[in-house]
Amino acid sequence: MSRFHIHVAVNELEQSIRFYSAIFGAEPNVIKEDYAKWSLEDPRVNFAISRRGQQPGIDHLGIQTESDAELSALQARLDTAEIGGAAQTDAACCYARSNKYWTMDPQGVAWEAFHTLDTIPTFNEEPDSSADRGCCLPDRVSTSCC
Secondary structure, rough: OOEEEEEEEOOOOOHHHHHHHEEEEEOOEEEEEEEEEEEOOOOEEEEEEOOOOOEEEEEEEEEEOHHHHHHHHHHHHHHHHHHHHHEEEEEEEEEEEEEEEEOOOOOEEEEEEEEEEEEEEEEOHHOOOOOOOOOOOOOOOOOOOO
C-alpha cells in the first residue's frame, strides 16, 4: 500500500513542529536541525517539513511506494498517459536514499514517486549541512501533462 507524501517548506522549524504535532496528535519520527518528518498511519501520510532556502508553502507532493515494483507500476501509468518525468536511482535526498520518479502536474507542482531504500546521516549527503539546497527535484523534469 502506498503512502501520500507532502513536503512543506517552512520559515521556522520549531513552531512548525509544534503546530503539526498538535494537528496530527503525534511527534515527528525524524527530527534534524532543518527537517522533520511524520510517517503517520491515520491519516496514512508521509509529511515532511524543512527550512532549506525554499519559499514557504508546498514544496512538492508525492507517493511513497513500498517496493520498486510498485514504483515501476506507477511510472508505467504515467508513461501510458504520456506524462513525462525523470527517474533517479539510488538518490540521496533529504535524509534518505531512494529510487525515484519525478514529474510535474499541469500547474507546475512537482510530484515525487519514490521507494525508500535506507536512511542517510546528512541532508542530501552534503558534507556541509548548512547549505541552502532544497529538496532533490532534478533540473529537467517534463511538464508535458494532461
